[in-house]
Amino acid sequence: MRTYRVITQPAELEALRERLLAEPVLGVDTETTALDPYRGHLRLLQLATRSEVFVLDLFVLGRQALEVLRPVLEGERPVKVLHNAKFDAKMLLHHAGIELGRLFDTMLASQLVAAGDMAKRHGLADVVERYLRxxxxxxxxxxxWSGQLSSEQLDYAARDAEVLLPLRQALIEKLKELGLVRVAKLEFECVIPTAAMELAGMPFDVERWQTLVEAWEQRRAHLEEALRRELAQGVTQANLFGQVEINVNSPQQVLTSLRQLGLPVEGTSEIDLLAYRDHPAVRLLLEYRSVQKLLSTFGRGFLEHRHPVTGRLHGDFHQIGTPTGRYSCSEPNIQQVPNVPEIRACFRAPIGRRLIVADYSQIELRILAEFSQDPKMLEAFLNGLDLHRMTASWMFKVPPEEVTKEQRAIAKTINFGLMYGMGAVSLATRIAEVRDGVGIPLVEAEALIASYFEIYRKVAEWLRAASDTAVSLRQSRSQSGRLWRFQFDPTDREQVAAIQRLGKNFPIQGTGADILKRAMRLVYEALRPYDAQIVNSIHDEIVVEVAEEQAEEVAHLVRERMIAAGREFIKTVPIEVDVAISDAWTK
Incomplete structure (x- = not known):
C-alpha cells in the first residue's frame, strides 16, 4: 500500500480542497462509530487520488472540515468512487447535509456485471479479489472507531479508499464489455434518492398498530377454538378428560382430521384445499392460517423496527435486490406490507402533513404493448380503454358494456399471467380462484390461451421470440441493457422451460424496474423546492410525504415526473400514473 497522510490540522484543508478539485476522479470512504446514522458519528473521511491517500480525523478537525470540502464532495467533478455508496451518502447527508455529487458505486457495478448471479458476493473484499486479484x-x-485509533485502523481505512480507483477502472471495462454503461448510470443516479428515502423513514402509528394486533390475536384465538371443535367432529378417540387434542398448526394432524371428516384431500396447502373451501372446517382453517401469518410477519415483533430516535420505520432498501433490478427491502420489509386498508392505515403522515401515493397503471402491460407493437393492445391503450374489459370482449365475443365481472377477472388473469409464461394448468387453477373454486377443464384453459393469442398475434410473436432468444443466447436484457445471463442444461426440458419463462418476463419486469429507478431520480430532484420527501418505493409505486398546503401541487409534479421517466423507455404507448393524496398509505 502507498503511504498516506493523516490530516488533523484545519490549516491544511483549503490547500487539500484545491488539490482534490483538480482531480478527475476520487476514491471516497468513511469510518463511523455505528452503522445507524441516527446513532453513530463520522470518525474518518478517506480520500484517494491516483497518487495519494488522505485520511481526515473528523473528531479532531470537526464538522468544519466537511464544510471546506463540500465543493469536492458535492460537485460533478471529481467523480466520487465509493463501495456501497448508499451507506456513506446517508452518513454525510445526515451529519453534514452533504449530498454527494456524481458518483460511481463499485458494489452496484459489481452486481450489474454479475448479470443475475445472486450467489456472487459483493462486499469490497470479494469484489477486489475477483477483479484485481x-x-x-x-x-x-x-x-x-470512537477512541484512540491504532495504526492498524488507519492502515485499514487508507487501504479501503486506495483500492477504489483501480477497482473502478476494472469494472468500467467489464461494464463496457457487457453493454451495461446505460444501466450503470441509471443505478448510480438512484443512490442518493435511495439514501434519502431510508433516512426519511416511513411514518408509523404505533398505537393504531397495537390495537390492530390485539384484534388479530383475539380473532386467532376465536378461530383456533372454532377450528378445533370443527375438526374434532371426525375424531372418535378423546383423552382421559374427554377432550380431543388437535394441534391446528400440525399439517399431519389437520390432514388426518379432515380425512376423518370425509374430505378426500391430498394435502393441506391452499391449493389442495381450494376445492373444499365451502366446508366449515376448511373455511376456518384458511382464515386461521391467514390471521396466523399476519401475526407472525406483522405482529408485535414488527414494533421492534420502530426507530427509537425518529419513531419511524427505516427499511434497508437493496437497490439491486433481484436479477430484474427491482428493489428488495429488509429490517423491516416495508414492501411486504399487505395492501389491506386496516393495515396500511397504520402508516400515517404526521399532523400537518399528507402522503402522496403514486403508482404506474398497468406498466408491465404497457411495456409489453411497446415491445410487441400489437395493434389490438395498442388500440386499447391509445384510446384509453380498459384493456381487461376489451380483452374479455374480444375473447368472449360480447360487447364491452356486456362484459361480466367474472369475464373481466379471467381476462385480467390471462393478460398478466401469459407474459410470465403461465400455462394451461396454472390458468385453470387461477380461474378456479376467480370463480370461487369452480374450475374449468384443461382443454378449456388451452382454448382460452389459443383465443388470446389469436387476438394478440404480435404479443404471441414477441413472447415466442423473447423465450427463444433467452434459450439460444443464454441471456436476456431490459430496455436499459440490464443483463441476466442464464446457466442451464439444454437437455433438461424443465430447465429449458424455466428459462423460456424468464426470457418472456425479464425484459418486461426489468424495464419496469428501469422506469421506477429513473422516476426515483426525477421525483427526488423535483421535490427540492418543497417541504416533501420520498418515504417508500414498491415496484411501480412511489410514496411521498409532504406539507399539507403543498400536497396538491407536489402530487401534480410527482405524476409529471413519473410519466416523464416512463416516456424515456416507452415511446408509443401512453403512460398513466394514478395519484392519491391521503392521511395514510391508502389509495
Whole structure:
C-alpha cells in the first residue's frame, strides 16, 4: 500500500480542497462509530487520488472540515468512487447535509456485471479479489472507531479508499464489455434518492398498530377454538378428560382430521384445499392460517423496527435486490406490507402533513404493448380503454358494456399471467380462484390461451421470440441493457422451460424496474423546492410525504415526473400514473 497522510490540522484543508478539485476522479470512504446514522458519528473521511491517500480525523478537525470540502464532495467533478455508496451518502447527508455529487458505486457495478448471479458476493473484499486479484483485510471493520485509533485502523481505512480507483477502472471495462454503461448510470443516479428515502423513514402509528394486533390475536384465538371443535367432529378417540387434542398448526394432524371428516384431500396447502373451501372446517382453517401469518410477519415483533430516535420505520432498501433490478427491502420489509386498508392505515403522515401515493397503471402491460407493437393492445391503450374489459370482449365475443365481472377477472388473469409464461394448468387453477373454486377443464384453459393469442398475434410473436432468444443466447436484457445471463442444461426440458419463462418476463419486469429507478431520480430532484420527501418505493409505486398546503401541487409534479421517466423507455404507448393524496398509505 502507498503511504498516506493523516490530516488533523484545519490549516491544511483549503490547500487539500484545491488539490482534490483538480482531480478527475476520487476514491471516497468513511469510518463511523455505528452503522445507524441516527446513532453513530463520522470518525474518518478517506480520500484517494491516483497518487495519494488522505485520511481526515473528523473528531479532531470537526464538522468544519466537511464544510471546506463540500465543493469536492458535492460537485460533478471529481467523480466520487465509493463501495456501497448508499451507506456513506446517508452518513454525510445526515451529519453534514452533504449530498454527494456524481458518483460511481463499485458494489452496484459489481452486481450489474454479475448479470443475475445472486450467489456472487459483493462486499469490497470479494469484489477486489475477483477483479484485481488482491486481498483486502477487513478485520478492523467492526473495531471501535470512537477512541484512540491504532495504526492498524488507519492502515485499514487508507487501504479501503486506495483500492477504489483501480477497482473502478476494472469494472468500467467489464461494464463496457457487457453493454451495461446505460444501466450503470441509471443505478448510480438512484443512490442518493435511495439514501434519502431510508433516512426519511416511513411514518408509523404505533398505537393504531397495537390495537390492530390485539384484534388479530383475539380473532386467532376465536378461530383456533372454532377450528378445533370443527375438526374434532371426525375424531372418535378423546383423552382421559374427554377432550380431543388437535394441534391446528400440525399439517399431519389437520390432514388426518379432515380425512376423518370425509374430505378426500391430498394435502393441506391452499391449493389442495381450494376445492373444499365451502366446508366449515376448511373455511376456518384458511382464515386461521391467514390471521396466523399476519401475526407472525406483522405482529408485535414488527414494533421492534420502530426507530427509537425518529419513531419511524427505516427499511434497508437493496437497490439491486433481484436479477430484474427491482428493489428488495429488509429490517423491516416495508414492501411486504399487505395492501389491506386496516393495515396500511397504520402508516400515517404526521399532523400537518399528507402522503402522496403514486403508482404506474398497468406498466408491465404497457411495456409489453411497446415491445410487441400489437395493434389490438395498442388500440386499447391509445384510446384509453380498459384493456381487461376489451380483452374479455374480444375473447368472449360480447360487447364491452356486456362484459361480466367474472369475464373481466379471467381476462385480467390471462393478460398478466401469459407474459410470465403461465400455462394451461396454472390458468385453470387461477380461474378456479376467480370463480370461487369452480374450475374449468384443461382443454378449456388451452382454448382460452389459443383465443388470446389469436387476438394478440404480435404479443404471441414477441413472447415466442423473447423465450427463444433467452434459450439460444443464454441471456436476456431490459430496455436499459440490464443483463441476466442464464446457466442451464439444454437437455433438461424443465430447465429449458424455466428459462423460456424468464426470457418472456425479464425484459418486461426489468424495464419496469428501469422506469421506477429513473422516476426515483426525477421525483427526488423535483421535490427540492418543497417541504416533501420520498418515504417508500414498491415496484411501480412511489410514496411521498409532504406539507399539507403543498400536497396538491407536489402530487401534480410527482405524476409529471413519473410519466416523464416512463416516456424515456416507452415511446408509443401512453403512460398513466394514478395519484392519491391521503392521511395514510391508502389509495
Amino acid at each position: 488482491e486481498r483486502v483485510e477487513k478485520t478492523s471493520q467492526l473495531s471501535d
